[in-house]
Amino acid sequence: MSEENKIGGAALLVIWIAALAISLVAFYGLDHLIMNMQGLPLNADLTPAG
Amino acid sequence: MTVFFKTIGFSIGLALIFTLVTQLLPQVEGEAPVETKVDLSSLTMDDFVAMGEDLFMNKGTCTLCHKPPPIGRAPDIQGLDMVSTSAERLADERYRGESKDAAGYILESMIDPSKFVVAGWGKKGSNDTVSPMPAVDKAPIQLSVMEMDAIIAYLQAKDGNEVTVSLPSPEAAAEAAAAAPAAGGAAAASAATAEEALGKYACSSCHAMDSEDPLVGPGLATVGARLSVPEIRQSIVDPAAVITEGFPPAMPADFAEKMTVKELEMLVQHLAEKK
Amino acid sequence: MGGADQRIAPIGRVHIAGQDFVPAADSAASGAEAPELIAAPRTSRKDYPNVGVSSRAVVWILAQLHLFFGALVLAVPLFVLVIELVGVTSGDERYDSMAHEFMKISLTGFSITAIFGGSLALALFLLYPDFMGYMMHVFGAQWLVYAGLFFLESFFLYTYYYGWNAMRYGNLKWVHLSLGLLLNGAGMTIMVISNSWATFMMAPSGVNEVGVVVGNIWEVMKGPLWNPINLHRFIANIGFGGAVVGAYAAYKFLSTKDMEKRAHYDWMGYTSNFIAILAFLPLPFAGYWLMAEIYAYSQQMGITAMGGILAWLFIVQAVLIGTILLAGNYYLWAGMSRTEGSKRYKPFIGFIAFVLVVCFLTWVTPHTLILSASEIAQLGGSHHHILGPLGIMPAKNIAVNLMLIVTFLSFQLYRRSDKVATVSWAPIGNALMVAIYVVAIVNIIFLGVYYGYFTNTVYKVGSSVAQVSSTLVVIIAGIVIDSLMFKNAKTLPSHWGRIPDRAQYALFALPIAFTWLMGLMGYVRSSVKTHWHVYTVMKDNSPDNFIPTIGYAGNMITIVTVLFLLFVLFMFWVASLSGTKQAKPETVTEGGVA
Numbered sequence: 001m002s003e004e005n006k007i008g009g010a011a012l013l014v015i016w017i018a019a020l021a022i023s024l025v026a027f028y029g030l031d032h033l034i035m036n037m038q039g040l041p042l043n044a045d046l047t048p049a050g
Numbered sequence: 051m052t053v054f055f056k057t058i059g060f061s062i063g064l065a066l067i068f069t070l071v072t073q074l075l076p077q078v079e080g081e082a083p084v085e086t087k088v089d090l091s092s093l094t095m096d097d098f099v100a101m102g103e104d105l106f107m108n109k110g111t112c113t114l115c116h117k118p119p120p121i122g123r124a125p126d127i128q129g130l131d132m133v134s135t136s137a138e139r140l141a142d143e144r145y146r147g148e149s150k151d152a153a154g155y156i157l158e159s160m161i162d163p164s165k166f167v168v169a170g171w172g173k174k175g176s177n178d179t180v181s182p183m184p185a186v187d188k189a190p191i192q193l194s195v196m197e198m199d200a201i202i203a204y205l206q207a208k209d210g211n212e213v214t215v216s217l218p219s220p221e222a223a224a225e226a227a228a229a230a231p232a233a234g235g236a237a238a239a240s241a242a243t244a245e246e247a248l249g250k251y252a253c254s255s256c257h258a259m260d261s262e263d264p265l266v267g268p269g270l271a272t273v274g275a276r277l278s279v280p281e282i283r284q285s286i287v288d289p290a291a292v293i294t295e296g297f298p299p300a301m302p303a304d305f306a307e308k309m310t311v312k313e314l315e316m317l318v319q320h321l322a323e324k325k
Numbered sequence: 326m327g328g329a330d331q332r333i334a335p336i337g338r339v340h341i342a343g344q345d346f347v348p349a350a351d352s353a354a355s356g357a358e359a360p361e362l363i364a365a366p367r368t369s370r371k372d373y374p375n376v377g378v379s380s381r382a383v384v385w386i387l388a389q390l391h392l393f394f395g396a397l398v399l400a401v402p403l404f405v406l407v408i409e410l411v412g413v414t415s416g417d418e419r420y421d422s423m424a425h426e427f428m429k430i431s432l433t434g435f436s437i438t439a440i441f442g443g444s445l446a447l448a449l450f451l452l453y454p455d456f457m458g459y460m461m462h463v464f465g466a467q468w469l470v471y472a473g474l475f476f477l478e479s480f481f482l483y484t485y486y487y488g489w490n491a492m493r494y495g496n497l498k499w500v501h502l503s504l505g506l507l508l509n510g511a512g513m514t515i516m517v518i519s520n521s522w523a524t525f526m527m528a529p530s531g532v533n534e535v536g537v538v539v540g541n542i543w544e545v546m547k548g549p550l551w552n553p554i555n556l557h558r559f560i561a562n563i564g565f566g567g568a569v570v571g572a573y574a575a576y577k578f579l580s581t582k583d584m585e586k587r588a589h590y591d592w593m594g595y596t597s598n599f600i601a602i603l604a605f606l607p608l609p610f611a612g613y614w615l616m617a618e619i620y621a622y623s624q625q626m627g628i629t630a631m632g633g634i635l636a637w638l639f640i641v642q643a644v645l646i647g648t649i650l651l652a653g654n655y656y657l658w659a660g661m662s663r664t665e666g667s668k669r670y671k672p673f674i675g676f677i678a679f680v681l682v683v684c685f686l687t688w689v690t691p692h693t694l695i696l697s698a699s700e701i702a703q704l705g706g707s708h709h710h711i712l713g714p715l716g717i718m719p720a721k722n723i724a725v726n727l728m729l730i731v732t733f734l735s736f737q738l739y740r741r742s743d744k745v746a747t748v749s750w751a752p753i754g755n756a757l758m759v760a761i762y763v764v765a766i767v768n769i770i771f772l773g774v775y776y777g778y779f780t781n782t783v784y785k786v787g788s789s790v791a792q793v794s795s796t797l798v799v800i801i802a803g804i805v806i807d808s809l810m811f812k813n814a815k816t817l818p819s820h821w822g823r824i825p826d827r828a829q830y831a832l833f834a835l836p837i838a839f840t841w842l843m844g845l846m847g848y849v850r851s852s853v854k855t856h857w858h859v860y861t862v863m864k865d866n867s868p869d870n871f872i873p874t875i876g877y878a879g880n881m882i883t884i885v886t887v888l889f890l891l892f893v894l895f896m897f898w899v900a901s902l903s904g905t906k907q908a909k910p911e912t913v914t915e916g917g918v919a
Contacts, residue, residue: 015753019760026761027768027795034791039175040784046775048784053580057572057833061890064648064837065883071644072879075637080872082856082865114628123624170781182624189534189861190625 083109090218091254095203098217102204105197110186112201124183125168131209132156139166144178153214156202160186160193244320247313251305267301268294274325283318363462365536365863366455373453373867380452381869382881387448389844389885390892391441393565394434395519396558396843399512400566401431402485404600406505413498423593425489427570430900435482437892439475453867456858460522463532467518467542474515481508513559520554521546527854528622529862536862549622553615560611564604565843568836571597573897575832588822594832595660595821601835602653602736606729606800610793619853626860630853637875638849643688643721645842650732651681652834657739659828666817667742677731684724719777722789726769726796734762737803744814754810761802765795840889844882 028046035042041049106112115124136152139145147165149155158165163181172178186193193201196218206213248254253270262269273282284291286309289301309317366372373380405424412420450457461468485504492501530548531540538545574594578587620627629635658674661667746754769792776788854860856870864870873881 012752016756016760019753019756020764022757023760023764027764027798030794030798031768031772031791034794035784035787038787038790040787048776048780053576057576057579057830058890060830061833061837062887064834065841065886068641068645068838068841069879069883071641072882073876075640075875077874077876078634078637079874080634080852080855082870111625114625123628170783174783184623184625190623190855190857 093217095207095213095217098200099203099207099213101197102200102202103208105193105201106204109191110193110197110201111191115183124171127205128208131211132205133209133211139168142166151214152206152211153202156205157198159183160198160201244316247309247317248320250313251309253317256301264297267297270321270324272325274322277322279318279322282321283314286314286317363537365459365532365859367864368455368866370866370868372455374451375868376452379869380448380867384445384448384452385881386885386888387441387445389847389882390888391438391445392847393840393843393885393889394438394441394892395516396562396565397569398431398434398438399516400562401427401434401570402482402505402508402512403563404567406502406509408596409502409505413502419592421493423596426593428486428489429903430570430573430897431566432482432486433896433899435479437896453858456863456865459536459859459863460525463525463536463538463545464522465542467546471515471518474511474518478508478511478515481505481511516558516562517551517555518546520558521548521551523850524548524550524554526857526859527619527626527850529859532862534861536859550615550618553611553618557608557611557615560604560608561843564601564608565836565839567597567600567602567604568832568839569893571601571832572836572893573597575829576897579826579829584822588820591663591822591824594829598653598656598832598835601839602732605649605653606733609725609729610797613789613793623860626853629855630849634872635849635852638845638878640689641845641875641879642842643685645838645845646725647681647685647688647728648834648838649842650728651685652831652838654678654681654732654735656828656831656835657735659831660824661739661742662825663821663823664743664817664819666745667739670738670742673734673738677735680727680731684728687724688721688728690720718789719773719785722777722792723770723773726792727766729796730762730766730769730799733800733803737807740807741811743817743819744811745817746810746814748810748812751810754806758803758806761799765799768792768795837886837890840886841882844885845878848878848882 031046032042043049112127116127117123118126118129133152136155140149140151140155145166147155147158147162149158155166162185163183164179167176167178167181169178171181173180173182184191186198187195199215199218202215203213206215248259253259256267258264258269259271261271277285281292287306289303289305305314376383405427408420408424408427412418412424481504485501485508488501488504492498492504525545525548528548528550529536529545531538531542531545533539571594574590574597578590578594581587581590616627616631619630631639654677661670748754772788772792772795776784852872854865855872856865857863858865
């Protein structure tokens with residue numbers, strides 16, 4: 001957001017989409033990790049397994 | 051100084067708003083369980099079932115967890131026919147107890163809940179082998195045998211099944227009578243008459259007062275003819291000294307500590323006159 | 326048994342004249358057994374002295390005031406030490422003098438704590454003699470250690486406070502910091518020891534079913550709830566201490582027109598608020614751990630707290646926490662007027678305020694309750710007819726987590742408001758930060774809605790841990806990204822003291838809500854024991870062995886809060902006395918003593 005760093009519109013779009021994708025993957029992994037740690041495994045689509 | 055009053059006023063006003071919120075909510079007091087006396091001579095099975103329901107809802111704290119889904123934390127006992135459910139569970143291969151019938155199964159589940167854990171309700175990580183339920187005969191719930199029987203009676207009766215537990219026997223009552231005053235509760239006022247003393251110490255739980263029919267102890271309708279005054283006194287303060295043949299040594303040995311001298315003498319005189 | 330030698334003994338047993346008295350086997354046995362095996366006493370109503378007023382009310386007030394001041398004087402040295410350390414490492418003298426001032430204004434608090442502690446002990450021994458006798462028996466010589474620690478605490482306190490200017494620079498400063506560390510060490514030890522009494526009463530360990538001590542003192546202390554309570558109180562104390570000294574700064578700010586002083590107290594108030602809110606954010610997680618341990622120890626106790634009579638109390642808790650969060654956020658927003666760069670973030674404030682209010686309303690929606698048939702009748706049903714789905718835990722979990730996230734957002738925006746990032750990767754950092762917020766919020770709502778309403782209880786409970794983790798990830802990511810991104814950032818000018826007067830009232834709302842909240846949580850912590858002095862081991866047969874109504878508790882809490890307020894004012898007033906010097910009268914008046 002600062003004025004010193006001018007980045008082109010396309011590059012900016014890539015950055016935002018990449019950031020969103022990374023966050024999605026991270027929180028998806030977090031959900032699996034935390035639920036597994038409690039002995040509550042999840043399927044790939046986040047429905048309860050078992 | 052205005053700053054002082056403004057800030058103090060603001061602070062106290064805010065505290066009063068919080069107080070107001072608490073006043074607007076339902077005002078419920080959490081009473082400690084009260085000791086209730088049961089008159090065994092007039093107790094019917096209906097009373098016993100009603101007592102079981104009351105225990106289930108209140109003192110037993112069962113409904114804290116056993117309530118309908120999705121808010122329950124344990125199987126919805128009120129929604130299930132426990133007699134047929136028990137049969138299913140006894141037939142389950144995971145069942146590890148020794149019970150043969152519904153009454154036995156329910157009692158077992160209360161005393162040792164881990165004997166059979168309904169699938170999905172076990173302690174986290176135990177794979178349904180350990181129950182999160184506390185044993186109801188232990189602290190803090192501490193139900194007596196009679197109370198657990200009452201709950202079984204209620205669970206059988208609520209779906210129209212036959213009640214298989216029997217009404218509390220005088221032995222159990224004597225046991226309860228001996229345990230209850232020792233367990234606490236305010237000491238009752240000294241009895242004023244011999245009849246009151248008989249009631250206070252629950253003599254009639256075990257002794258028939260107006261016949262010679264044996265209950266737990268011998269009938270006392272003509273005790274004055276059988277025993278002398280010192281013998282009657284001895285039988286009360288030291289029951290084990292002489293036990294009438296054919297009776298168990300079941301009489302509480304602590305009347306000497308509990309009775310006042312006046313109560314003892316009133317009882318002795320009263321019984322000596324029964325000839 | 327000669328007649329002349331007979332002694333007068335209390336009547337233990339009535340026996341028949343002329344017959345030899347044979348002591349019963351049980352009384353002989355109990356005399357011969359090792360004296361160590363003492364069960365918890367079984368009391369009856371008459372064992373509790375009746376002083377005309379409710380004994381519980383007396384102990385309640387004294388214990389709560391002792392605890393308030395105890396919390397304050399344990400917390401203040403803790404953040405004073407941190408501020409002092411910041412002063413040393415940054416070389417900014419302002420930190421050092423602010424730390425000293427925090428210490429000065431809480432100094433009388435140590436004596437007040439001791440006075441209430443003594444009164445509390447006296448009241449307990451007089452009003453609950455059997456219970457206290459049992460506790461003395463269980464904890465034994467630990468009391469001596471506890472008493473001894475007070476000498477250490479006092480020694481470090483006085484050397485730390487009075488030695489402040491004597492040991493201000495160079496190596497001596499490190500000696501001074503060490504004294505502060507030792508002061509905190511003694512204070513923390515005192516706290517965890519007294520916590521062990523409270524947790525022993527809730528979840529006794531080291532004793533058998535009837536209360537006979539079977540373990541050593543360590544096993545008695547280290548009950549299942551000890552560490553959760555230690556952590557919870559430790560964090561809460563810091564928040565509470567920060568809130569109380571914040572009120573001092575706000576009061577000073579409002580009562581002066583001197584711009585230089587205003588700037589100083591504005592900064593002091595800001596720092597206090599910062600400490601209070603920062604400590605407050607992790608508190609729900611510590612609370613969650615405590616509740617989980619309570620459930621693990623006794624499901625019945627957990628449900629008594631969360632699902633029974635006491636469940637209504639959590640609506641009041643929601644009001645209080647809502648007040649704290651709104652006040653804290655409001656103060657941050659108002660504080661943005663100090664800086665030039667804050668205009669960029671103004672649009673967010675409306676969004677944050679909206680989320681806070683919606684979440685707050687969800688949170689105070691009445692719970693689903695069931696305890697007993699009579700209660701259901703009293704409450705007119707266990708579900709609220711319209712608000713039912715919003716009243717159950719998953720909705721509240723979403724609300725709480727979102728409130729924490731947006732509060733952190735307020736805080737982050739405030740921290741950013743006087744800075745401009747100069748690192749080349751700033752756009753990436755910003756994009757990542759925004760993405761983390763968005764995904765975390767979506768994740769929290771998804772977890773709450775899906776597992777909370779469409780799966781079973783076990784997954785519902787498990788998902789709340791994942792929600793809390795998402796919130797923590799946001800907070801940690803925010804701190805990490807910002808600290809890297811604004812490392813050598815360009816700082817815009819900011820003007821301490823340039824904040825509206827009304828913002829200072831947020832600094833009064835915080836300590837009042839904090840104090841009240843602590844009182845409320847004390848009520849629930851103590852009430853979950855129901856009619857037990859020591860849960861499952863020693864029954865409470867006193868006239869007050871019932872859980873009082875929430876309204877009664879509310880009155881008691883307001884009484885202790887107002888009393889606390891008065892004593893705190895006294896404490897501040899004494900502190901201000903030390904800085905006041907009466908001018909010498911120039912002439913002796915006519916009526917003066919010759």
